[in-house]
Amino acid sequence: MSDWNWGVLIALSGGILAALLSGIGSAIGVGKAGDAAAGAVTEDPSLFGKVLILQLLPGTQGIYGLLVAFLTLTQIGIMGGSSDFSLVKGLMYFVSCLPMAFVGLWSALRQSKVSISSIALVTKRPDQSGKAIIFPAMVETYAILALLISILCITGVSGLNV
C-alpha cells in the first residue's frame, strides 16, 4: 500500500474522532439534561421554553465536532479535490482534531451537570432564567476554544509543505 493512503486514513480518523467523541458527549449531556427538563415541566408546564434552552446547551459540542470533521474532510479530499499528501501531514491533521475530540466530550458531560443544576434553579426561581443560562455557557467557552484551535490547526496544516 502506498504512503499517501495511510496519511488520508490517519487524517480521516482524526476528523471522525472529533465528531464521534463530541457527539457522544453531547448525546449523553442532552439526554441527562432532558431528564431533568422533563421533571421541571411536570411541575410547571410554562417553564418549557426556558428549560428547553438549558437542555440544548450541552448539545453544541456535537455540532462543533461535526464542524471539525467536515473541515477535515474537505481538506483531505474526501469531499472531492486532491488527497495527495504525506503520512506526516495526515498525522498533523489527526492531532489537530484532538482538542475538539477530547474537550468536546468532557465539556459536554460537565456542562450537562451544570445545566441540570440550572434547570433546578429555574424550577424554583423562574425569573432568574437569564442567570441560569450563563452558568452552563461558561463551560462551553472551553469547547469553543478547543474548536477554535482545531480549526486554526486544520486550516494551518493544509498550507504547510510537508
Next chain:
Amino acid sequence: MAILPMKRIHIYALLEDRKQILELLQQFGTVQVEDDLQEDEFFSKKDLTDEKLKLDRDITMVSEALAVLNDYAPEEKSMFDSLKGKQELSFADFEELSAKYHEIFKTASNIKNLDRQIAESTAAMYKLQLQIDTISPWGRLDIPLQFQGTNSTAALIGTLPRELSHEDILIQLADLVPEVEGLHLDIISADHQQTCIFVLCSKKQESLVEAALRSIGFARPAVASGDKAPAIQKAEWEEEYENHRKAINESKTAIFSFTDSRGELQFLSDCLSMRMERLETSEHLLESKRIIVISGYILEREAEALTSALYNKFLLYMELSDPSENEDFPILLQNSKFSEPVEGVLKSFSLPGKGEIDPTSIFAFFYYILFGLMFSDAGYGLLMAIVCGICLRKFPKMENNMQKTLRMFFFCGLSTLFWGAVFGSWFGNAVLVISTTFFNNPVSLDPLWFEPTQDPMRMLVFSMGVGVVHLFAGLAANIKQSAKNKQYMAVLYDAGFWYMLIGGLIVLALSSEKFIEILNLNFIIPENIGKTAGIIAAIGAAGIVLTAGRESRNWFKRILKGLYGLYNVSGYLSDILSYSRLLALGLATGAIATVINEMAAMGGTSIGGVILFVIVFIAGHAVNIGINLLGAYVHTNRLTFVEFFGKFYEGGGSEFMPLGINTKYYKIKEELKS
C-alpha cells in the same frame, strides 16, 4: 436612555373612601404601594386573611368553571393567538358587564355543578357496568340469585372456576360425597373462566354438598338481584345506566350552551384578580377609626395627573417628596425604540442597583452586532427580519413583552443580514450549489469583505478587535457611572489607567514584527509609536498598582492589593480571547449550511433529485437556524453579562410594580382613567 425618576408619595384620606381611592390608583397604574409604615396605638394594619381566602375560593371556582367550559367546548385557537394580544374592553362594556356581576357568578357555579353531576354520573355508570357484567352470565336463571330453597330443599347458586361440563361436576361430587343422592344440577352458563351453576339438594344434606362444592372452588355470586330474577335486575340496571348516560349528555349540552358566556366568565376572572390585587394592597395601609394612610412610590411624570384626580374626587391630603439619596427606589426603564427591546435581556440579568446607570442604550447596539456576527448568514438574517417584521406589522396589539422580543429579533436579523453579506454567506453557499448543480453555470455571491472559512486567522483578529471595542465601551460606561456618582478620581483610577495599559499593550504588540506575522496582518505600527505606547502602558500599570488598593490606609497592604489589581490584566486577556467565539460560532453556521447544501445536491438534476433537494434544503436549514439561533442568543448574552457588564455593572435593583390592571384576558381601555 434612562431610569425614570420616582417620587415618594403619602396619601392621608378618609376611611370611607378607601375602596374608591384604591380603585382609582389601580386604574392609573402609576403607584407602587409600599409596606413600610409602622403601626402604633392609633394606626394599625388590617388583617384581611379571611377576605383573601374567600376571594381566593371564588377565583378558583371561576377558573375551574372556565377550565370545564374549555374541556367540553374548546375555544378555537390559532397559532397566532398569542400574538394578537388581549381583547380590548370599552368603558361601556365594562360597566355593562360589571352590572351583571352576580349573574355571571351564578353561571360559573352552574357550570361547576353540572361538571360535578357529570363526574357523579360517570362514577355511577362505572359501578353499574361492573354489576351488569357480573350478572350477565346469570341471565338464564329465572329465580332470584339469593334464592335459598324451599321447605325441604336447599338451593346452592354460585360459580365454579374454569369451564366444566354437567358430567364433570357430577363425577367430582360423586367422588367427594358419595352418600348424597337426589341432587339436581343445572348449568346456567359456562365460559373458560367460570361455570355458573344451580344446585338443588335436600335440606339435610345442604352442608355436606356445600362443603364438597367449596372444596372444588364454589363461590356465591358477587352481585345480588334482590327478589327479582337476574335478567330483570340486569334490565333495570341497564335502564339506570342509560338514564345516567342521558343525564351526562344533557349536562354536556347544558355546559355547551354556556359557550357564549365564556367571555363574561373571563371578565369575571379578571375582575376578581383585580380585586385580589387591591385587597393585597389594602394590607399595607395603615388605618385608624376614620383615616387611612397610603405610602408608596409614584412615577415623577405621572405625579401631577394623579394629584389632581385625587384632589378632585376625594377629601384628602397628599405629600410628594424626592426619595432620599441612599434609598433603593423601584426601577422603571425608558429607552428608545431601538434599544428598548433588549431591556428584557437586562431584566434577566438584573435591573440597575443603587447608583448605577441604565446600560440598555449602550449594550443594545453591541448586542445586535455580536448576535449578527455569530448568526452570520444573510439568508437566515433576512428570513428572521421578515418573519418578525410581518408579525409586528400584522399584530400591532400584541403583548408588550412579546412585541419587544420580536423587535429585538428583528434588529438582530438585520444585523445578521449585514454580517452575512459582509462574509458572503447566503444560506451557506446555496447560490453556488444551486447554480452548479441545476444550471451547470457556477455563480457565487462574493462576500463584501472576505470569507472567514478561507481566512480564519483574519476573522479571529477581527473578532478580538470587536472584543476590544466592546470592552472599551464597557470601560466608558464605567466612566459614565463614576461621573454620575461624582467619583471623578475613580474615572481615572478604574477606567483611565486601564485604557492606558490595555490600549498601550495592544499598540505595542502591533509594532512587533513577530506578532504581526502570527496574526498575518498587512500593516505594522512604526517602532517609535510602539515605544511610546509601551511607556503609556507602563504608566497605566504603575497607576493601577498605586490606586487599585486605595481603600487601604496601610501603604504596604495598598501596594499588595494594587499588584493584585494589576494581575487583572490576565482577566482582560481572557476576556479578549473569549470573543474568539464570534469566529467559532460564525464558522459553525456557515459550515453546517454548506454541508446541508451539498447533501441536498447529492440527488442530481432528476425530478427525484429536485424533490430531495427541496426537502433536505428546507429541513436542514430549519434545524441549522434553530441550533445556531440558540447558540447566538446564549453567547451574545454571555458576552454581554460576563465580559461587558463585568467592567461596570452589578445590578440588584427591584422592578417597579405599580398597583394596576394586571388581567389575563381583557385589556381595559385607557378611557376608563378619565
